[in-house]
Amino acid sequence: MPAMIQIRHLRKEYKDLVAVKDLNLELEGGDIFGFIGPNGAGKTTTIKMLATLLTPTAGTAYVDGVDVVRYPEQVRAVVGYMPDFFGVYDDIKVWEYLDFFAAAYRISKDKRPQIIDDVLTLTDLNVKKDAYVESLSRGMKQRLCLAKTLVHDPKVLLLDEPASGLDPRARIEIKELLKELKAMGKTIIVSSHILPELADFCNKIGIIEKGEMIVSGDVNDIIRQLSGAHTLEIRILDEDSLPPLELDIAGLAAATPHEGGIAVKTTPAIERAMTILRDLDSVADVKMGDNVLQVAYVGEPNGEWEVLRALVREDIKVLGFGTQATDLEDIFMRVTKGIVS
Amino acid sequence: MSVVSRFWPDNPVLTKELRVRMRGSRAYWILTGYLAFLSFILFIQYTTWWHQARSAGSGFSSGSKIGQEFFNWIFFTQLFLVAFITPAITSGAITIEKEQRTMEMLEMTRLSRASIVAGKLFSAVSFVSLLLISSLPITSICFFLGGVSPEEVFLRYSLLFGISFITATLGMVWSSVARTTAAAVVFTYSSLLVPFILLIIFGFATSGAGGGSGAMSNVALLAIIAAGMFGVYFPETMGFSSASGLIHAWDMRHFYGMTLPVWLGPVTTFILIGLTLAAVAVARLETFPERKAGTLRLLVLAAIAQQTLFILGARFAVHAGNAPPGAAAAAAGFPTIFMLVYPVALLLLAIPVFATGEVRPIEARKFTKYLVSGWTPAGLKRGRIASGLPYLICLALTIFTIYVLSFVFIGRPAAAFKSPAALTGQAPSLGQVQVMNPDGTFRVVKTGGAVAPPVGSAADLAHIAIATIAAIIGLSSLGLLFSVACRNRWAALALLYAVLLTILIAPTIAHANFVSRPVGTPSVFMNLYYLNPLMSIAEATDVDGRFWTDMTVLLGHAPFWSVTTVLYLFITGVSLLLALPFVTKIASGPVLAYEDMAARV
Numbered sequence: 001m002p003a004m005i006q007i008r009h010l011r012k013e014y015k016d017l018v019a020v021k022d023l024n025l026e027l028e029g030g031d032i033f034g035f036i037g038p039n040g041a042g043k044t045t046t047i048k049m050l051a052t053l054l055t056p057t058a059g060t061a062y063v064d065g066v067d068v069v070r071y072p073e074q075v076r077a078v079v080g081y082m083p084d085f086f087g088v089y090d091d092i093k094v095w096e097y098l099d100f101f102a103a104a105y106r107i108s109k110d111k112r113p114q115i116i117d118d119v120l121t122l123t124d125l126n127v128k129k130d131a132y133v134e135s136l137s138r139g140m141k142q143r144l145c146l147a148k149t150l151v152h153d154p155k156v157l158l159l160d161e162p163a164s165g166l167d168p169r170a171r172i173e174i175k176e177l178l179k180e181l182k183a184m185g186k187t188i189i190v191s192s193h194i195l196p197e198l199a200d201f202c203n204k205i206g207i208i209e210k211g212e213m214i215v216s217g218d219v220n221d222i223i224r225q226l227s228g229a230h231t232l233e234i235r236i237l238d239e240d241s242l243p244p245l246e247l248d249i250a251g252l253a254a255a256t257p258h259e260g261g262i263a264v265k266t267t268p269a270i271e272r273a274m275t276i277l278r279d280l281d282s283v284a285d286v287k288m289g290d291n292v293l294q295v296a297y298v299g300e301p302n303g304e305w306e307v308l309r310a311l312v313r314e315d316i317k318v319l320g321f322g323t324q325a326t327d328l329e330d331i332f333m334r335v336t337k338g339i340v341s
Numbered sequence: 342m343s344v345v346s347r348f349w350p351d352n353p354v355l356t357k358e359l360r361v362r363m364r365g366s367r368a369y370w371i372l373t374g375y376l377a378f379l380s381f382i383l384f385i386q387y388t389t390w391w392h393q394a395r396s397a398g399s400g401f402s403s404g405s406k407i408g409q410e411f412f413n414w415i416f417f418t419q420l421f422l423v424a425f426i427t428p429a430i431t432s433g434a435i436t437i438e439k440e441q442r443t444m445e446m447l448e449m450t451r452l453s454r455a456s457i458v459a460g461k462l463f464s465a466v467s468f469v470s471l472l473l474i475s476s477l478p479i480t481s482i483c484f485f486l487g488g489v490s491p492e493e494v495f496l497r498y499s500l501l502f503g504i505s506f507i508t509a510t511l512g513m514v515w516s517s518v519a520r521t522t523a524a525a526v527v528f529t530y531s532s533l534l535v536p537f538i539l540l541i542i543f544g545f546a547t548s549g550a551g552g553g554s555g556a557m558s559n560v561a562l563l564a565i566i567a568a569g570m571f572g573v574y575f576p577e578t579m580g581f582s583s584a585s586g587l588i589h590a591w592d593m594r595h596f597y598g599m600t601l602p603v604w605l606g607p608v609t610t611f612i613l614i615g616l617t618l619a620a621v622a623v624a625r626l627e628t629f630p631e632r633k634a635g636t637l638r639l640l641v642l643a644a645i646a647q648q649t650l651f652i653l654g655a656r657f658a659v660h661a662g663n664a665p666p667g668a669a670a671a672a673a674g675f676p677t678i679f680m681l682v683y684p685v686a687l688l689l690l691a692i693p694v695f696a697t698g699e700v701r702p703i704e705a706r707k708f709t710k711y712l713v714s715g716w717t718p719a720g721l722k723r724g725r726i727a728s729g730l731p732y733l734i735c736l737a738l739t740i741f742t743i744y745v746l747s748f749v750f751i752g753r754p755a756a757a758f759k760s761p762a763a764l765t766g767q768a769p770s771l772g773q774v775q776v777m778n779p780d781g782t783f784r785v786v787k788t789g790g791a792v793a794p795p796v797g798s799a800a801d802l803a804h805i806a807i808a809t810i811a812a813i814i815g816l817s818s819l820g821l822l823f824s825v826a827c828r829n830r831w832a833a834l835a836l837l838y839a840v841l842l843t844i845l846i847a848p849t850i851a852h853a854n855f856v857s858r859p860v861g862t863p864s865v866f867m868n869l870y871y872l873n874p875l876m877s878i879a880e881a882t883d884v885d886g887r888f889w890t891d892m893t894v895l896l897g898h899a900p901f902w903s904v905t906t907v908l909y910l911f912i913t914g915v916s917l918l919l920a921l922p923f924v925t926k927i928a929s930g931p932v933l934a935y936e937d938m939a940a941r942v
Contacts, residue, residue: 053445055628072628073451081449087441091364092357103353104450148446 002065004029004156004187005050010059012045012211019045021211023059027189027204029155032182034198034219035191037208043191044084046208047158050189051081063156077105080154082145084161084191088133094120095129098148105152119147123177139170146177157181159190175200231324232295232304234277237317238267273316280310292320354452354460362468375422375472379479382418386411408486415480416497419473420504424533427469427505431512432529434461435626436522454626454633458517458619462509469505473498492603499604500572503611508533510618517625543567543686545846560682566655567683570648572607596654597750606651613644624724634724638732641691645736649684649743656680657747676882678801682875684740685809688733689845689874692813693837695733696820698726699830705928726824730817737813741806801881804902808877815909816841818916825923844872855893863893870894870901872909877902 005027012020020042027033035043048054050061052072061068063075089097095116102112120126123143128136136144142162149157162178163171179201181188192198198205206216215222273293277286282299297304308321362368390407435457438444447457483489512529519525544564595601617640624633656677704711704727714720715727721735722728748756819840823833848869855863870876871894880888880901889898896904 048445051445051449052628053448076449076451079449081446083442083445085442086446087443089357089361089441089443091361096357096360100353100357101446101450103351103356104447104452106451109351145446152451 003027003062004031004064005033005189006060006062007046007050008060010046010049010061011057012042012049012054013057019211020049020056023208023211023213025206025213025216027187029187030182030185031187031204032178032202033187033189034202034205035189035208036193036198036205037191038193041208042211043193043208044160045211047081047160047189047191051079051158052076053081077152078155079158080149080152080156081158082149082160082162084164086145088136088141088144090134092133093129094125094131094133094136094144097133097144098151101148102151107152115151119150122150122180123147124173137170139166139173142166142170142174143177146174150181155187157186157188157190159188161191161193163192232297232307233320233322233324234273234293234295234307234311234318235291235320236269236273236293236311237319238269269316272314273311276310276314276316277307280307282307294324297323352456352460352463354447354457355463356460358460358464359467362464368468371426372472372475375426376475376479378422379415379418379476382414383411383479383482386414406488408483408488411486412480412483412489412493412497415476415483416501419476419501423469423473423501423505424508426472427465427508428512428529428533429526430465430468431461431509432516432525433522434465434513435516435622436519436525439520440522454623457626458513458623462513462619465509465512466502466505469509470502473501473505496572496604499608500611503572503608503615506615507611507618510615510622513622514618514625517622539690542690542842542845545849563652563680563683566652569655570606570610570651572604572611595658596651597657597747598752599654609647610644610651613640613647616640617644631724635722637724638695638721642736642739645684645687645691646739646743648687649740652683653677653680653744653747654750657751660751660753678744678805679878679882681740681744681805682878685737685805685875685878688736688740688809689812689816689841691736692733692816693820693834693841695729696726696817697824697830697833697837698724698729699828700726700821700825700924700927701932702927702930703932705825705924705930706932708924708928726821729820730814733813733817734810737806737809741802741809744802804900805874805877805881808874808902808905811906811909812872812874815912815916818913818920822916822920822923825920825927828927844869848873852892867893868895871896871904874902874905877905 003026007023007025010023037043049056052068052075055069064078066074068075098116099112102115123146163174182201205219207214274286277283277295283295284298285296287294311318515525515528620637620640624630624637627633712727716731720728721732748754820837823836827833847866851864851867
């Protein structure tokens with residue numbers, strides 16, 4: 001199957017600014033690509049080039065096998081683009097707004113009412129069909145814009161910061177909507193400067209900084225690759241000072257402060273556990289932090305259970321054992337650190 | 342689907358604009374204000390007339406006269422209002438989409454740029470049409486008073502529609518160029534002044550071609566007929582006694598022996614100018630404006646051809662079968678070939694637009710091949726500098742072909758290639774002709790005797806054509822030099838216009854100064870006359886030798902056309918030589934992706 005989106009060595013220069021440098025990307029049908037980067041990193045420029053609105057300075061971009069510069073009309077027919085900032089027309093009703101775009105996409109007059117109803121249902125705006133567009137809330141306008149992006153049933157959706165400036169509720173609604181679109185099999189490029197927004201439903205991500213794609217690929221691959229040694233979190237029962245540390249915190253809040261603080265307090269039980277862990281080949285480092293032992297695991301994948309067995313054999317009372325959930329934010333910070341500094 | 346919707350174009354922009362336009366109270370307020378203003382003007386006129394009538398007793402104006410006067414007031418008030426309101430609607434049409442940030446979404450749809458512009462344009466013009474139509478009841482008051490014919494009402498209203506169309510397209514051009522509505526509005530209203538500036542330049546350019554002071558009436562006559570093409574009429578009483586016969590001969594209806602409706606000339610002029618401006622707006626919205634250059638060039642060609650046809654048609658009407666009275670007498674001192682001044686002047690003013698542009702590295706690398714590619718039919722469709730010269734030569738050939746064809750139109754093809762004597766002794770047909778008076782009424786006049794109207798000879802035509810084409814080649818090469826030297830299209834355009842206007846205006850001023858104080862030597866600037874191809878026309882049409890009066894130029898009485906040709910060929914050579922190092926420099930620059938494409942697609 002040919003790639004749905006193929007970008008090769010894409011570059012865009014403005015007068016004295018290189019907005020995008022040597023960008024490469026390949027997405028297949030049904031991929032949801034999260035495009036992450038701080039403001040001004042080049043996300044919008046890249047999306048606009050894919051949307052045929054900007055001409056690249058160098059390099060090529062294909063959507064559904066069609067060159068975006070050579071055949072912009074063909075590309076526009078398969079692409080739905082939602083800009084980061086957009087306005088709505090005054091004095092126009094919701095259905096008229098959608099009818100306008102449907103007609104602009106050359107959808108015949110008799111098919112339009114059905115399509116308008118469909119996209120309104122999808123975006124949950126049915127009740128607002130006869131309302132004036134300017135009377136809608138910001139979140140609704142955003143959904144309306146998404147609705148108009150869908151009228152011509154595009155294969156590819158380019159969504160530039162679809163959730164920016166929305167309150168948490170509207171944000172969740174947009175997210176739900178995107179999940180539904182994912183289920184419909186659309187290829188989606190969604191950009192954001194906020195990571196958790198994308199984490200749930202993207203299968204691929206790319207991080208862009210100062211016009212350069214620093215990493216891109218499968219979400220899980222990237223997490224694995226970037227976190228390198230992934231971290232195990234182990235909580236053990238501290239026999240010398242019952243109740244366990246965890247409850248200690250509760251006690252701390254309720255009564256007198258515990259002397260010495262809690263953060264890096266080590267007790268014999270913990271010391272013993274740390275020694276055991278350090279002796280293991282699969283463990284690179286052990287730290288005490290936040291009341292749990294943080295173990296840098298460098299052994300075989302799916303071999304973490306051996307660490308647990310080693311502890312249990314030595315009679316260490318393990319209360320909790322798990323891998324640390326690596327969050328994208330963390331990766332992002334780590335990846336972009338070098339460049340920012 | 343109803344019958345209407347089958348013929349109604351499914352243009353979503355138009356549908357939306359029309360929906361929104363009449364929503365809310367704004368449209369009704371504008372309509373009310375418009376009619377209130379018209380009524381107010383009419384009321385003032387009426388009370389003034391009434392007071393006059395009471396005080397003057399028997400001496401007051403008759404009903405039909407006051408009817409005409411009221412009609413004129415209504416017409417000029419509406420002219421002002423239309424020219425003021427229409428660009429206000431369209432100059433924001435595209436910029437508001439940019440400001441509201443809706444333009445990108447619109448661009449992403451499958452709507453062509455042309456349908457966006459057409460939708461916006463049509464909705465603006467139809468709103469103004471609503472204003473105009475709703476003013477008809479007020480206009481009808483003039484019918485009660487008399488003195489106004491239905492044909493005249495039709496003419497004036499078609500002029501108003503024409504004006505609303507070109508002002509709408511003008512606003513649209515600026516709206517597509519400017520980033521903000523405020524800028525677009527300022528540009529639009531300032532460029533409404535351009536016709537007046539052009540008129541002044543045209544006056545300067547042609548007054549030189551008029552030669553000596555005695556021949557000035559030729560220029561005046563030409564200007565009157567040219568003005569008629571824009572719906573501006575001069576009453577018989579303006580003092581062009583020698584010309585009035587020809588003005589009547591033409592009176593906006595007689596062309597090549599045909600009698601056409603009086604509104605046809607101005608309306609076709611306005612439509613072609615409007616369509617050309619609309620095509621500019623469409624091209625500006627394209628990612629690669631060059632792709633739309635073919636349409637634009639075709640429209641400019643059509644506009645120049647139409648102007649040439651009408652202006653020559655007016656003059657050839659005299660030679661044609663049903664020439665009106667007095668026409669031949671007036672035409673006796675007014676050579677046919679002089680009419681070429683108007684289209685050639687238009688052509689000269691068009692040169693900088695087509696002869697400047699950008700040369701891209703990919704083009705500079707194979708420069709000769711690139712220049713040659715401009716001469717192919719495919720090349721002509723592209724808005725590149727290489728095809729500017731061939732296109733301008735096409736324009737020139739069109740003008741001269743229409744001149745030659747004009748003899749065919751009047752049924753005397755042989756006369757085109759013979760000496761002026763070819764038409765001698767051919768009297769305009771005798772009989773009765775209906776002539777429209779400036780006030781719109783008609784009168785029947787008997788035609789006069791046989792007078793031979795002079796026609797330029799075939800040799801004259803060849804000389805004029807050679808000088809004109811040499812000027813096009815020379816100025817185009819200069820445009821190429823400016824383009825590669827500045828590497829900025831607008832700078833090159835401005836420079837070439839500066840050069841062209843200097844050529845057209847400076848010698849005329851020097852000449853006028855010398856005529857008023859003919860002592861000492863005249864300013865050297867007078868020699869710039871040699872670079873004005875219109876002077877070859879003036880020279881060819883010099884029937885009484887007055888052309889050389891006070892004409893103190895370096896080469897004495899050497900024929901202008903030959904000096905013009907040689908000078909321009911020299912300028913061509915020098916420009917191309919000077920351009921070469923710049924072209925080499927451009928060729929060494931990096932070739933950008935897709936750059937070749939803009940030229941190829």
